[in-house]
Structures are given as C-alpha cells and as structure tokens.
Amino acid sequence: MKIVGLITEYNPFHNGHLYHIHESLRITGADAALVVMSGDYVQRGTPAIMPKRLRTEMALYCGAGAVLELPVCYATGSAEFFALGAISLLDSLGIVDSVCFGSECSDLPLLQKIAGLLVDEPEQYREILQHELKLGKSFPAARQTAVVFCTGDPRCADILKDPNNILGIEYLKALKKCGSSIRPYTIRRKGAGYHSSQLDGLYSSASAIRSLLAYSSSSIHTEFAGDDSTELSFSDILNELGNQVPKKCLELLSDFHKIQYPVYQNDFSLILKYKLLNKHPKSLVRYMDVSPELAARICTSLNDFFNYKQFAGLLKTKELTQTRINRVLLHIMLGIKKDSVSEYMNSGYNFYARLLGFRKDCSQILTEISKKSSLPLLTKLAESRELCELGQRMLRDDILASNLYTSVVTDKFKTAFLNEYKQRIIKI
Numbered sequence: 001m002k003i004v005g006l007i008t009e010y011n012p013f014h015n016g017h018l019y020h021i022h023e024s025l026r027i028t029g030a031d032a033a034l035v036v037m038s039g040d041y042v043q044r045g046t047p048a049i050m051p052k053r054l055r056t057e058m059a060l061y062c063g064a065g066a067v068l069e070l071p072v073c074y075a076t077g078s079a080e081f082f083a084l085g086a087i088s089l090l091d092s093l094g095i096v097d098s099v100c101f102g103s104e105c106s107d108l109p110l111l112q113k114i115a116g117l118l119v120d121e122p123e124q125y126r127e128i129l130q131h132e133l134k135l136g137k138s139f140p141a142a143r144q145t146a147v148v149f150c151t152g153d154p155r156c157a158d159i160l161k162d163p164n165n166i167l168g169i170e171y172l173k174a175l176k177k178c179g180s181s182i183r184p185y186t187i188r189r190k191g192a193g194y195h196s197s198q199l200d201g202l203y204s205s206a207s208a209i210r211s212l213l214a215y216s217s218s219s220i221h222t223e224f225a226g227d228d229s230t231e232l233s234f235s236d237i238l239n240e241l242g243n244q245v246p247k248k249c250l251e252l253l254s255d256f257h258k259i260q261y262p263v264y265q266n267d268f269s270l271i272l273k274y275k276l277l278n279k280h281p282k283s284l285v286r287y288m289d290v291s292p293e294l295a296a297r298i299c300t301s302l303n304d305f306f307n308y309k310q311f312a313g314l315l316k317t318k319e320l321t322q323t324r325i326n327r328v329l330l331h332i333m334l335g336i337k338k339d340s341v342s343e344y345m346n347s348g349y350n351f352y353a354r355l356l357g358f359r360k361d362c363s364q365i366l367t368e369i370s371k372k373s374s375l376p377l378l379t380k381l382a383e384s385r386e387l388c389e390l391g392q393r394m395l396r397d398d399i400l401a402s403n404l405y406t407s408v409v410t411d412k413f414k415t416a417f418l419n420e421y422k423q424r425i426i427k428i
Helices: 015-028 052-061 079-092 108-120 123-134 139-151 155-159 163-177 206-213 234-241 247-256 265-277 292-300 308-315 322-334 338-346 364-372 381-386 389-413
Strands: 003-008 032-038 066-070 096-103 183-188 353-358
Touching (some): 015 096, 052 247, 052 353, 108 139, 139 155, 265 308, 265 322, 265 389, 353 364
Parallel strands (some): 003 032
16 A cells, blocks of 8 residues: 655645645555644644644545644644654654655755755854854844855745745655655645735635634634724635635534634633743743743733733744744643653654544555554554653643643633543544
C-alpha cells in the first residue's frame, strides 16, 4: 500500500484542501492519504475555529484515509518545530512513502536549495543573520536578507515572504535532519493568498472563511468581524460559502453552528489573564518562545489587559511579529515549557501516534502502522499506560489543552462537557 503524508490544520476545511488531497494522491500515485493535523490549537498561535474532531470528520469525508493528531507542543510551535514534529511523526510510522505540501512557488529544487543552506548554516550566513538582527530587524526579515546574499538568488526574497513556502522549506529541512527516506512533492497553492481576508473565486483562504464566520452571530462572536456593521444571517453566510467548501463540510458547518463553533482567542481571555496574574518575569521565561525582555513587558502591561486579542496586539513590537506574540501567550496559557520540549526533541520528538479518525475503507492504513511503526498507535487513552515517562507527560499536555478547549466550547454554547477520555474516534 502506497501512502502519501499530508501535514495540515484544516482551520477550517475548504476547496483548497480538497484540491490538495486529490492532487497529492494523483502526483504521487499513492493509494491513500495519511493526514497529520493540528489539534485544537494551530501554528499561528490561536485556538482553532472549531474542534479537532469536527475538522477530522470534514477531512475524512473529503478523501483523507486517516487523521493523526500533532502533539500540541509542535502544533503551536514555530514553523521549524511544527515541521519537525510532523515530519518525524510521519517518518516513525514506517509506512509513508511521500509527503506533499502546497507552496506559492512550487519550485521544489529551489526550496531544497534554501533548505540545505538553512540546515548547514555556513559561517557567512550566520554572520549576516546576526548583523541584521542587531540592526533591529525581525528574525524573518534578517533571515531573508542572509539567504538572498548567500544564494545570490533574488527570487529567495519573495519566496521567504510567503507562509506556505516557509513551511515547505521547514518540511524539507526536517526530512534532512531526520535522515528520512520520505520523498517530498509540492503543488502550487490555488486561489487567494494565505492572509487574504476576502472570498476569492472557488479557492478562498482559510483566513477569509474564518472572517466570514466571525459574523455568524452578534450574540456569541467575541472577535470583531470587520468594518461592515451589517449583521449577516447565518443562512447568508452559508450561501456565501456554498462554492467555497465541499458540500459535506457545508452540511457540518450548518449542523454544528453555535454548538461547537465558532471559537476565538477572546473566548480564552479570562483563562489567560488568570494564568498571567499568577506569574512573574522569572517564571514566564520557562515557557516556549518567552525571552526575559518579553516576560518583563508582559508583567508590566497587565494593567492594560482588556481581552486576549487586544493584549496580544499591545505586546507586538517591531522586532516581534504578531504570530510570535500569539504563540507566546498560548504557550503560557497551556503550560508548554522550554525544558519539556527540549527533552522531547532530544529523545526522538514523538512517543505515540494518536488517532483522531479514519475511513473504514482505508482501515488497512492502521493495520500497516501497527505492523511497521516504531511508535504505538493510540486509539484509546487507556493505552497510554504503556508509554515512557516523557510520552505520558507529552500526552498529559495534549489532554489538558483539549479539555481546556472543550470547556470553553461547552461554556460558550451551553452544551455538555465531554472530556478527552470519553471522546470517540471518528469513523466514516
């Protein structure tokens, strides 16, 4: 059985994701697509707009053979950590032949050239990078300058501006670092740009779809939806999305609206503020991505905390991107610490493969994983007793993060709470 691995967030699932699944199967000749997906929180440092199992169901109905959850420490990490966590997980399964990712440029040799430079980090690259950082540039801007200089290729400047290109480069770096035999493929991203906030043809960005869903009800949305004060009815929103998402996804959006979604940063405002009120600068630096300077800034700015999103914006500086700030606050809220992540990465990255769902006609994927994987396949949390100490710690973080998310969802929509131990595997 030939398997292609896909690394995703599906936040939420749309036509571009459907194209990615179908095109990945076509160009790789794979029999099935095995998805590694972020759980209830995503790489941009925010909660997902809807729960992981609802997103899993959408993916399975649209062609994914099985969906595994990326541990939360990687799902909410930098592009480098996100990629290392996902690629190492796919590699450990022993059944994945290829990985296919979307990119804006779709030039695999050029992406590999950049990835090779960033893995090797020659002295000239390091010197230019440090020089640019000392000038006050953000890390992405400094890296862009260093890469263009070292490669002598001005195309690299534009390539390193696009999020999907950057993630693609990180996947290629991770394959090299893991010594993986998985073969990479890339396909050109269709439609609107990653950050586009407007619907565009048949292939709008997830950002645009999330923006539209922010209008879904003034009585429950907790994020400003835009400059247009006109309140859209939910039927209007579904009509707008009719040609943007697959039919089954539209049905699920209709069925679970104001039951499981929409979920936003500001829904977690009181939880975050409680966590921050219990911290001081020395304790904050233990968390991922928190520098001493940022820890001090967080503590001195607490009196100006109004809500989660506003506070994240308040902390942004010329040197620190909004995404970096979002990840910092999420790591503090979820208790993701530098020492723990460092131990995980030094001990093989992953300790289990946690199954979120699968198609019954693709159950052979699970059989093959059970035979060939170097990691245990977790289908029930009761099976976690056999994990090593580090694996159990990683899983506890995943469980806490998901239970926290579910608590927010059930409180917001006044539904019954179901903890992770009682959640079911999605089968279709």
